[in-house]
Amino acid sequence: MGESSELRGYHAAQWQGLVAPAGTPPDIIARVNAELNRALLLPDVKQRIGNLGVEFAPAAPEQFAADIRADTAKWNKLIRTLAIRLD
Numbered sequence: 001m002g003e004s005s006e007l008r009g010y011h012a013a014q015w016q017g018l019v020a021p022a023g024t025p026p027d028i029i030a031r032v033n034a035e036l037n038r039a040l041l042l043p044d045v046k047q048r049i050g051n052l053g054v055e056f057a058p059a060a061p062e063q064f065a066a067d068i069r070a071d072t073a074k075w076n077k078l079i080r081t082l083a084i085r086l087d
Contacts, residue, residue, distance in 0.1 A: 015067075017059075017068075018032065018036065030061070033060070037058045040056050041056075
Protein backbone atom coordinates (compact mmCIF):
# COMPACT_ATOMS: atom_id res chain seq x y z
CA MET A 1 0.00 0.00 0.00
CA GLY A 2 1.13 3.55 -0.58
CA GLU A 3 0.21 6.93 0.87
CA SER A 4 -3.35 7.46 1.93
CA SER A 5 -5.53 10.40 2.78
CA GLU A 6 -9.02 10.99 4.13
CA LEU A 7 -11.85 12.66 2.24
CA ARG A 8 -14.87 13.08 4.50
CA GLY A 9 -15.23 9.46 5.42
CA TYR A 10 -13.51 8.13 2.31
CA HIS A 11 -10.18 6.40 2.77
CA ALA A 12 -8.01 6.70 -0.34
CA ALA A 13 -5.04 4.40 -0.77
CA GLN A 14 -2.83 3.63 -3.72
CA TRP A 15 -2.57 0.00 -4.72
CA GLN A 16 -1.03 -1.98 -7.49
CA GLY A 17 -1.74 -5.39 -8.88
CA LEU A 18 -1.79 -7.50 -11.98
CA VAL A 19 -4.86 -8.21 -14.04
CA ALA A 20 -5.35 -10.61 -16.92
CA PRO A 21 -7.69 -10.57 -19.90
CA ALA A 22 -11.19 -11.94 -19.35
CA GLY A 23 -11.31 -15.63 -20.08
CA THR A 24 -7.76 -16.38 -18.93
CA PRO A 25 -7.82 -19.97 -17.66
CA PRO A 26 -7.99 -20.21 -13.85
CA ASP A 27 -4.90 -22.44 -13.70
CA ILE A 28 -2.86 -19.71 -15.44
CA ILE A 29 -4.19 -17.08 -13.02
CA ALA A 30 -3.31 -19.32 -10.05
CA ARG A 31 0.21 -19.97 -11.34
CA VAL A 32 0.97 -16.30 -12.04
CA ASN A 33 -0.39 -15.37 -8.60
CA ALA A 34 1.70 -18.04 -6.86
CA GLU A 35 4.90 -17.12 -8.71
CA LEU A 36 4.40 -13.39 -8.12
CA ASN A 37 3.79 -13.94 -4.41
CA ARG A 38 6.85 -16.21 -4.24
CA ALA A 39 9.04 -13.59 -5.95
CA LEU A 40 7.75 -10.78 -3.76
CA LEU A 41 8.69 -12.73 -0.64
CA LEU A 42 12.34 -13.13 -1.66
CA PRO A 43 14.48 -11.25 0.90
CA ASP A 44 16.16 -8.95 -1.63
CA VAL A 45 12.87 -8.13 -3.33
CA LYS A 46 11.15 -7.47 0.02
CA GLN A 47 14.00 -5.16 1.00
CA ARG A 48 13.88 -3.21 -2.27
CA ILE A 49 10.11 -2.83 -2.03
CA GLY A 50 10.40 -1.82 1.63
CA ASN A 51 13.03 0.78 0.73
CA LEU A 52 10.43 2.37 -1.55
CA GLY A 53 8.01 2.65 1.36
CA VAL A 54 5.64 0.13 -0.18
CA GLU A 55 3.84 -2.48 1.90
CA PHE A 56 3.26 -5.81 0.16
CA ALA A 57 -0.10 -7.37 0.92
CA PRO A 58 -0.58 -10.61 -1.03
CA ALA A 59 -4.11 -11.49 -1.98
CA ALA A 60 -5.83 -14.34 -3.75
CA PRO A 61 -7.09 -13.44 -7.23
CA GLU A 62 -10.70 -13.61 -6.03
CA GLN A 63 -9.99 -11.19 -3.18
CA PHE A 64 -8.20 -8.77 -5.50
CA ALA A 65 -11.17 -8.85 -7.89
CA ALA A 66 -13.53 -8.18 -4.96
CA ASP A 67 -11.34 -5.27 -3.83
CA ILE A 68 -11.42 -3.76 -7.34
CA ARG A 69 -15.23 -4.08 -7.46
CA ALA A 70 -15.59 -2.49 -4.00
CA ASP A 71 -13.27 0.42 -4.86
CA THR A 72 -15.07 0.98 -8.15
CA ALA A 73 -18.47 1.07 -6.43
CA LYS A 74 -17.21 3.38 -3.67
CA TRP A 75 -15.68 5.95 -6.02
CA ASN A 76 -18.55 5.74 -8.54
CA LYS A 77 -20.96 6.60 -5.71
CA LEU A 78 -18.87 9.64 -4.76
CA ILE A 79 -18.61 10.74 -8.41
CA ARG A 80 -22.39 10.48 -8.84
CA THR A 81 -23.14 12.18 -5.51
CA LEU A 82 -20.87 15.14 -6.29
CA ALA A 83 -21.86 15.18 -9.98
CA ILE A 84 -18.19 15.10 -10.97
CA ARG A 85 -17.70 15.30 -14.73
CA LEU A 86 -14.76 15.47 -17.07
CA ASP A 87 -14.61 18.61 -19.15
